[in-house]
Every structure is written in structure tokens, then in C-alpha cells.
Amino acid sequence: MQKNPQTEKPIRIAQIIGKAVISGVDSVVMNYYRHIDKSRVQFDFFMDGYNKTPLDEEILDLGGRIIKLTPYEKSMYKNMSECRAAFEKNRYTIVHSHLNTLSVFPLYAAYRAGVPVRIAHNHSTTSRGEFKRNLMKQVLRPFSKIFATHYAACADYPARWLFGTKTVRQGKVRLIKNAVDTSRFYPDTKAGSRIRKEFGLENRFIVGHVGRFVFPKNHEFIVRVFAEVYKKNQNAALILVGTGELETDVRCLVKELGIEQAVIFTGLRRDIPDFLNAFDVFFLPSRYEGLPVVGMEAQAVGLPCLMSDAVPPDTAVTPLVEFFPLTAAVGDWADKLLTYKNREKRTYPDLLRKSGFEIKQEAEKLCCWYEDLQKGAAN
Structure with missing residues (x-):
């Protein structure tokens, strides 16, 4: 369904993303936002925290709006009240929440504000080791569908975990895949060489990881495995x-293991495609994942991945x-990583596209879905 931009305003979708950390959920939403037809659909971003984020300028340049909220951990009541006020003021017909089990709170605010279409989107699951976080997830899990009118997930397992196998089998959960921009993520030898030169790593065997320093990503394990790799x-x-939040702890472990000379902490970078092209292997020994977008990006550049x-x-x-x-033992992981030395890189663009991980075609599908939901809400 095409809109005439001269006669009709685009649909405004309230995207609830929580904290903008330039990885995970916010990067997925931004990827879709960059490629969606903004003459038909526009995004407004609801973010926790009042500080400026690296996303703010780009969102505004693309025509989006930013609503900053009191972080829920400081005051869930204020967060929900601010959400409801913004929903009522802007008269949204669609609220799309990406907060996993926490979506129950903004979707309750949307329900109170009379928003007709309320989407609960799950990107995550649980694992051992995060008792408090897992307890909260398990407590909120039964309420995931109460205030939602529609359900979405990044993959089959997260869909079943939050919404139930029966709901998935009934076709009630829409899979919105963590698609990637293959015009940015593609094999680029020059870009990879530039990164190697920047860090003085020409002709080195590079094990690479991209991700926030948080419990699920398992950085301590990454470092311990690499220490064994380095010995050999x-x-x-x-x-x-x-x-x-765990970066300081990981830096201390690197120092404790005496491998500072072989480990590089880059901080936040925007040139992720260049780094992926520089790596020999992408290492992702996560404790749990929804569906890692960086894993798709690594495959798009033809990088071998050990997960x-x-x-x-x-x-x-x-x-x-x-x-x-x-x-498996740390030593076994190290031996496995070493098999990637001189491993061939190869791309499979047709497989990415056919599997639904090419952003341009997936953004068009999402645009059409929003238009159908808007039409249904108006009837």
C-alpha cells in the first residue's frame, strides 16, 4: 500500500527501546528505521535517561522524534506516567515495545492512553547466573500478553519462551528478523587492512568480538579462552x-592473566564492518542470546564464526x-579457535536474503505490516 507523501502524513510509531547503548535492540530498530520508507512510516524513539546519546542526531536528521524518560529502575511510576502522557499527546495508534518481559509496563500505559495497537516484541531469554534478573523475567513472563494486542520476536525460540508454543503454532507471533544492511556489511579487504594497520596487527591471527560488556556476552570466558590460545x-x-558495565572487571582479568600485550579494547566504534573484515574469526560464546545481529553482520562480510x-x-x-x-573445557575451546587460523572467508548473499536477513526487503515487509495494523485500527 503506497502513500502519496504530498497528501498523507506518515504513520508515527512509538518505538520503546529503553537505553540507547548502540548494540542489541536499539541497533536493530535503528537498522529498520534507516531503511523503512519514511514517507509512509516514521519512528518516535522512547529512551530511558535524559543524557544525549550517539543516536540522537541521526534520529532527528531522519525526521524522527525523541522522547526521553525517567529510567524505570529509578522510578517505574514516573516512567509509565511519562509514557502515557506522550502517548496521549501524540495520539499514537501503534506502540511497539522492545523491552522483552518489561514491555508489560509501557504497554499498560498505552492501554490506559487508549492506543489501539500495542506490540510486545521479545529479543531475549534467560540463562543461569543472573538470579535477580531472571527472577524478574520469570515473574513478569505470565503478564507478557495481557496488554499487548500483537506479538513479535526476533526468532522462534525467543517467541516460544515469552509467548508460549501454542501462541507460536497458532501463527500469532510475527518474526521480525535482525536483518542487516548488505550495502554496509560486505567483504572489504582494504577496510580490514586499515584496522590491522591502525592497531599494529598486520599478519596476526585476530580473534574478534563485538558486544557490550555484560553478563550474557561472557567476556570473562572469552579472555580465559584467548589466554590459552595465546600460550599456543x-x-x-x-x-x-x-x-x-563489566569492562573494568575484564580489563583486570586481562592484566591478571598477563596478556595485555595481545588484547585490544577499542571502546565504542561505529566502523563495525571494518573490524569484522579485519578479524580471522568472530568469537561469540554467549551464555544466552535472542538472535545476535552482529552474528548476521559477521556472516554478511564472509567471516567464520565460532559460537x-x-x-x-x-x-x-x-x-x-x-x-x-x-x-566444554577452556582448553578445548582454545584448540577449536586455533583451527580458524587461515580459514577461508566466503560470502553467501543469496542465503542471507532467502533467510530473511536482508534489511531492505525486511524493512518493506515491516512497513506493510504497520500499514495493515493502522488500517485495522481505523476500521
């Missing part, structure tokens, strides 16, 4: 791209992905 191959280097068996199998849309038991 002094030409190896580890690049960790990202920031996060834990806690990462959903849906992630492997090309032969580039290999899963390994999270319970």
Missing part, C-alpha cells in the same frame, strides 16, 4: 569492540557458523 600461538591477538550452543540455531543461516558446547 604468540602471533594471536584479541580485539574486543564495545563498552559496558556457543546457547546461541539460537536460527543464527546459522550460512555454513560460516559453527557451534561448540558452552560446557
